[in-house]
Amino acid sequence: MIYAQLSRLSRRHVLAGLLGCLLVPLGKARSADALPEKLVPLIRQATGGMLPQVGRVSLILPTLAESGHSVRLRVRVESPMTPQAHVRHIHIFSEKNPRPVIARFSLGPQAGRAEVHTRIRLAGTQQVVAVAVMNDGTAWMASAEVVVTAAACVEGS
Amino acid sequence: MAKARIKVPKVVKRGAVFEVRLLIRHPMETGFRYNNVGQKIPKNIVHTVRCVYNGTEVFHAELFPGIAANPYFSFFTIAEGSGELECVWTDDAGVTTSERVALTVSE
Incomplete structure (x- = not known):
């Protein structure tokens, strides 16, 4: 059979x-x-309505952070940084922090290179999203997943 | 200890892209923490940072509680000429602080 x-x-x-x-x-x-649902309206607000395309942005974060109080973040955007074509803003968003917007950087052709480093707080294991808005109105993004063993900014801590 | 540290290369060639590193001493209170008697510690965040190089703004950042205490930034700019780089920041308590560093540009 x-x-x-x-x-x-x-x-x-x-x-x-x-x-x-x-x-x-x-x-x-x-x-x-996929983008965390909660971040979609914030990202639309940052880009002026559209959802950014994936690419041109590289977001470097450790895959595992021992403490969420200070996590190294590097964001780099592929752009010639000329007066004709440059990055205007870089936005950093977090999926689970009580304040999902982490920072907004403004750049221009005088930067020479579209790269910013900083240290951020993370309330637990989550996705971090970087969005770059160009002077021609296009928007690009990258995201990274960070495993956090001890979270920052937990209420009552 | 100083309120901030700005690091730039000792000498930069004209037209070269160089890195500026800025470390601000600030607790960056999130407003989510409580003190030992259960009262909320008021939020106090450095919300704006601006860096001006010979009169041109080269870096501008808006910050939120997601930035770690003693905020650190590194960014890039093009060496246009010898002069001064000044960084100015303001926190929620209304305190504006600035720190400057001299920059030497070689031909």
């Missing part, structure tokens, strides 16, 4: 199944990259 069913398995079915196997992990990866 089983053998009879197997013989009915067409090449089309096998190919569809294989394709399905490929798509399942792809779909999962995409959902992990």
Whole structure:
């Protein structure tokens, strides 16, 4: 009986199944990259309505932070930084902090390089998002996931 | 100890991009903490930082409680000429502080 069913398995079915196997992990990866719901209105406000495209921004954070009180953050944007094409603002957002906006940096062609380093507070393991708004109105973003063992700014601490 | 430290290279070539590092001494009270008798410690954050190099603004930041205590920043700018780099910041208590550093630009 089983053998009879197997013989009915067409090449089309096998190919569809294989394709399905490929798509399942792809779909999962995409959902992990998705923006936290809470940040969407804040990001829209920062960019003037649109959602930024992923790319051109690199956000460097440790994958594991022992303490959330001070976490090194580096953000770099690919831009020639000329009067014709430069980065206007860099926004840093956190998914779980009580104040989701962490900082807003304003840059211009006089910066020469679109790169800022700072230290941030993180209230627990979460996603951090950096959004760069260019002078031509386009917006780009990058996000990073940080595992925090001891959180900062927890109420009552 | 000084209220802040600004680090720039000793000598920069004209036209070169150089790094400025700024460390401000400030508790950056979030307003979420309580003292030992259960009263809320009022929020006191450095909310604006501006750095001006020979009259041109080269760095501007708006800060929120998510910035760590004793805020540290590093940014870049182009060496236009010898002169002065001044950083000015204001906190929620209304205190404005500034710190300046001399910069030497070689030809």
